[in-house]
Amino acid sequence: MRNLNQQGAQPAVLRKLTLILVGLFTVAAGGCSGEREASDGTVFNAVLLPTDVVLSLACENVGIGSETCVLDDPENPFATTTIIEFDVNNPDASNKFQLADSIPIGPSGAKARFYFWATALARRQSGENQYYTALALHEVFDANSNGLEQDEIVRAQALKAYRSVLDNFFGSVVVFKCFECAPNLPPDSPDIPQFAVPLNERVADHLFRPESTATPVYPQGFRALIPGGGINALDRLVDWGYAYQPCTDLPACTNGVITVGEF
Numbered sequence: 608m609r610n611l612n613q614q615g616a617q618p619a620v621l622r623k624l625t626l627i628l629v630g631l632f633t634v635a636a637g638g639c640s641g642e643r644e645a646s647d648g649t650v651f652n653a654v655l656l657p658t659d660v661v662l663s664l665a666c667e668n669v670g671i672g673s674e675t676c677v678l679d680d681p682e683n684p685f686a687t688t689t690i691i692e693f694d695v696n697n698p699d700a701s702n703k704f705q706l707a708d709s710i711p712i713g714p715s716g717a718k719a720r721f722y723f724w725a726t727a728l729a730r731r732q733s734g735e736n737q738y739y740t741a742l743a744l745h746e747v748f749d750a751n752s753n754g755l756e757q758d759e760i761v762r763a764q765a766l767k768a769y770r771s772v773l774d775n776f777f778g779s780v781v782v783f784k785c786f787e788c789a790p791n792l793p794p795d796s797p798d799i800p801q802f803a804v805p806l807n808e809r810v811a812d813h814l815f816r817p818e819s820t821a822t823p824v825y826p827q828g829f830r831a832l833i834p835g836g837g838i839n840a841l842d843r844l845v846d847w848g849y850a851y852q853p854c855t856d857l858p859a860c861t862n863g864v865i866t867v868g869e870f
Contacts, residue, residue, distance in 0.1 A: 734779020
């Protein structure tokens with residue numbers, strides 16, 4: 608897939624916002640010690656993000672469906688963060704993807720990414736939030752595993768989260784805007800082309816072909832949740848009650864189909 612950006616996310620604007628926040632925080636943190644005067648400038652409440660990759664699950668179904676225990680998890684840095692979902696009637700009110708994109712990329716941000724998306728899911732159950740929670744768990748599993756030892760607890764949770772996309776949000780999509788398709792238009796232009804990506808097939812493809820999770824940071828993709836992938840993933844999907852016909856138009860992978868099985 609080409610370098611596309613999520614509906615509502617505007618990376619150029621976000622980078623500017625991040626720099627402004629960092630700059631203001633630096634000003635606020637510097638200077639004389641002691642109590643602040645009203646004229647000292649804006650004081651921001653910083654969110655300290657975890658950078659380790661050891662994840663302790665707050666409850667059995669954290670990050671799954673309607674479970675909200677993540678909101679009471681003392682390790683969750685986003686428990687009190689306001690996450691505003693995209694609203695077609697008020698698109699400028701959304702901040703979800705701006706916040707998500709501010710989390711460091713790579714393994715150092717994997718655990719924080721899970722907490723962010725699990726928090727979003729706990730507050731609004733949607734296929735989009737469930738999918739990104741599952742993807743974050745997959746990333747944590749990859750980051751906390753190696754050739755000799757793998758994080759079996761997070762592996763199982765990631766599989767549950769992917770299955771929840773199918774069981775609870777079958778037919779959900781993620782809408783992307785193709786900023787590269789209209790480089791001369793401003794990021795907030797309504798004329799930027801957009802399209803929907805079915806999450807059913809994305810989930811199945813991530814299990815069948817782990818390299819489908821590849822990004823510039825993870826060029827090989829995340830390690831397989833189901834050892835061997837391929838036929839073993841198809842077998843697991845059958846156990847879950849689904850049949851997957853893998854895509855044949857690689858690398859685009861747009862013609863895979865997953866259906867509810869009638870066995």
